[in-house]
Amino acid sequence: MFAYVVRRCFTGVIMLIVMSFVTYFLFFASPIDPGRFACGKSCPPALIKQTDKALGFDKPWPVQWKDFAIGVVKGRDYPEDPALRKSAPELISHCPAPCLGYSQVNLINVTTELKDKIPISVSLALVAFVMWIIGGISLGAVAALTKGSIIDRGVVGTSLVFYAFPTFWMGLFLIEFPAIKWGLVQVPSYTSIADGGVWGWLSNLFLPGLTLALFYMAGYVRITRAFVLESMSEDYLRTAKAKGLAPRKILFKHTMRAALTPIVTLAGLDLAGLLGGAIITEQVFNFNGLGKLAVDSTQTFDLPTVVGLVLLLAAFVIVANIIVDILYAVIDPRVRVG
Amino acid sequence: MTSYLSVRDLVVHFPTIDGIVKATDGLSYEVERGKTLGIVGESGSGKSVSSSAILGLHRGTNAKVSGEILLDGDDLLQLNDEQMRQHRGSDVAMIFQDPLSAMHPYYTVGNQIAEAYLVHNRVGKKAARARAIEMLDRVGIPQPDRRVDDYPHQFSGGMRQRAMIAMGLINNPGLLIADEPTTALDVTVQAQILDLLQDLQREFNSAIIIITHDLGVVAEMADDVLVMYAGRAVEYGPCKEILTHPEMPYTWGLLSSVPDLSADTNAKLIPIRGNPPSLLSPPPGCAFNPRCDHRDKVPGDLCTTQVPDLTTARSGGNHVKRCHLANPDEVYATEVLPEIAPDLAKETP
Numbered sequence A: 001m002f003a004y005v006v007r008r009c010f011t012g013v014i015m016l017i018v019m020s021f022v023t024y025f026l027f028f029a030s031p032i033d034p035g036r037f038a039c040g041k042s043c044p045p046a047l048i049k050q051t052d053k054a055l056g057f058d059k060p061w062p063v064q065w066k067d068f069a070i071g072v073v074k075g076r077d078y079p080e081d082p083a084l085r086k087s088a089p090e091l092i093s094h095c096p097a098p099c100l101g102y103s104q105v106n107l108i109n110v111t112t113e114l115k116d117k118i119p120i121s122v123s124l125a126l127v128a129f130v131m132w133i134i135g136g137i138s139l140g141a142v143a144a145l146t147k148g149s150i151i152d153r154g155v156v157g158t159s160l161v162f163y164a165f166p167t168f169w170m171g172l173f174l175i176e177f178p179a180i181k182w183g184l185v186q187v188p189s190y191t192s193i194a195d196g197g198v199w200g201w202l203s204n205l206f207l208p209g210l211t212l213a214l215f216y217m218a219g220y221v222r223i224t225r226a227f228v229l230e231s232m233s234e235d236y237l238r239t240a241k242a243k244g245l246a247p248r249k250i251l252f253k254h255t256m257r258a259a260l261t262p263i264v265t266l267a268g269l270d271l272a273g274l275l276g277g278a279i280i281t282e283q284v285f286n287f288n289g290l291g292k293l294a295v296d297s298t299q300t301f302d303l304p305t306v307v308g309l310v311l312l313l314a315a316f317v318i319v320a321n322i323i324v325d326i327l328y329a330v331i332d333p334r335v336r337v338g
Numbered sequence B: 001m002t003s004y005l006s007v008r009d010l011v012v013h014f015p016t017i018d019g020i021v022k023a024t025d026g027l028s029y030e031v032e033r034g035k036t037l038g039i040v041g042e043s044g045s046g047k048s049v050s051s052s053a054i055l056g057l058h059r060g061t062n063a064k065v066s067g068e069i070l071l072d073g074d075d076l077l078q079l080n081d082e083q084m085r086q087h088r089g090s091d092v093a094m095i096f097q098d099p100l101s102a103m104h105p106y107y108t109v110g111n112q113i114a115e116a117y118l119v120h121n122r123v124g125k126k127a128a129r130a131r132a133i134e135m136l137d138r139v140g141i142p143q144p145d146r147r148v149d150d151y152p153h154q155f156s157g158g159m160r161q162r163a164m165i166a167m168g169l170i171n172n173p174g175l176l177i178a179d180e181p182t183t184a185l186d187v188t189v190q191a192q193i194l195d196l197l198q199d200l201q202r203e204f205n206s207a208i209i210i211i212t213h214d215l216g217v218v219a220e221m222a223d224d225v226l227v228m229y230a231g232r233a234v235e236y237g238p239c240k241e242i243l244t245h246p247e248m249p250y251t252w253g254l255l256s257s258v259p260d261l262s263a264d265t266n267a268k269l270i271p272i273r274g275n276p277p278s279l280l281s282p283p284p285g286c287a288f289n290p291r292c293d294h295r296d297k298v299p300g301d302l303c304t305t306q307v308p309d310l311t312t313a314r315s316g317g318n319h320v321k322r323c324h325l326a327n328p329d330e331v332y333a334t335e336v337l338p339e340i341a342p343d344l345a346k347e348t349p
């Protein structure tokens, strides 16, 4: 088991390296000249060249990728241009490892930039995740147990309705009505645990979390319902019933356990995707997270930030996959190796 | 005086969009403690459906169940769900055909066996586990204290069925229903499992219903035999009686498709022609009539218009059969036996 985890982490790192290579190739093969955006709209060509040189954008992309990789491992110093360093040593700034580059738009190291945003997006994703997992699984189980009844149809139908609403609409609705018109909750603005305590943190995450949860929940209702129904026709449930187990025990111990595998698969990937930032929800609630950063950095052609974001998201997905695979082995003894 | 288990006029119908599936229709039988009833019939004849009714496994489904199922005098069909649950696994236990799918793949064998003990006894987990190990040992699993923590997929087919038997007998039930317990197993393992069941029956003095489509199993195990066809009993009586003097052409068909009943080298294997009938719209009259070779010996169109009653067989005693033939014993002796067991036919004039 341990060897398996080590092996998976190792391949994960290799995948990240390949991803960064491909990302570099794609972005720097594009006709965008990063220096142009760094120095403003009416920038004379000479100045663009100089900016490119200062940031190392004039080198061929494999060399740039190599510098980037060294930066991730060892850290690096800016500006890149040796001539500039000599003439103006006071400009030299250090980007400590893991250095993901320097955003010439936001004038900040990408790593620092991401570090500020990660807690916001991760908090939002986790709160939403907890809500949709609890809601989705319990409603899905209720629907399965009342299959064909009004309750079943109501649950499945309602979850689909919420799925059909665009998240920006749901977000705006939740701000407009429960928060502003009815005053049930305050209009959320992100507060860290350090600033507002656990309650302040949580209460500000409630509405944006709910917006996401309502959207994601539909899939969990359906998949839970389907797998609970499927496992109810399994022979081992007949055995459980024949033993004289109480219906509650049969449901929680025998039926739900079997539905766990597909739920874990879906949950792992959904959560990983969301950790990289909920683009629309963050915009609507004006949360300064990774999603908003992604939108801003693409609009300003802030390539180092985009590369950093892509790699971070890829890392989330890779880690989530490893965790899901480990969970499989925890859930299903037949998967366990060695 | 009633038997330990007495099933009377049991009916299990499934209403479907195509009509009513009459999976069991007016079935009656008795089993004493320490005795074994074999229920035989082709697949789809209602063996599993009728036996599951004893454990109330049709509760909560759309099945319509009626009749009487008296266990030690109590009518199980009159109990509420909670009372029925108290009987399941404690007085009546059931083991199933495919022990791999009958066990939860995610829990250890020991956990699943101990669970059956925990439901019906006020004991802790430790005591239940100890009891599970004891039962695994009893059913012949080597190193039970180690194997108790194995998962079902780590057991062989025969060991899984042994474990299922351990699970079934852990509360010392008065009645064990074994639904085709050896069908999914190798021939050599089959014999071991049957031996084990017989040993345990002697030890616990329980009643056993063994469901099978194999008359060989019945010959080895059963005291009484019930032959089912299309949801009904077509022949019922003491095992010896039915194997030597069967009076229903369907039973003859089953006998002629058994390979080594008398180890008769000249015996012919004759499969029953045709297919089992639909339970949705069984043939009118005797449900077996379209497949019967002896229909022409019955005057008129009795076979195709009237369901024969369950009547006392010509050989008398507790032996009953459902057939319009006037002299089935003679037909069997002169026409059927010489075909399927020529040597045997010569011995008994």
Ligand SMILES: Nc1ncnc2c1ncn2[C@@H]1O[C@H](COP(=O)(O)OP(=O)(O)O)[C@@H](O)[C@H]1O
Pocket (backbone or CB within 6 Å): B014, B016, B021, B023, B041, B042, B043, B044, B045, B046, B047, B048, B049, B050, B279
């Ligand atoms: N839930 C159900 N709904 C409709 N028909 C059923 C249901 N369960 C079993 N049957 C039908 O009842 C018949 C008898 O099945 P079963 O008792 O399993 O036969 P077997 O003798 O092989 O054990 C079959 O034709 C089967 O299709």
Ligand SMILES: [Mg+2]
Pocket (backbone or CB within 6 Å): B047, B048, B049, B179, B180
């Ligand atoms: Mg069956």
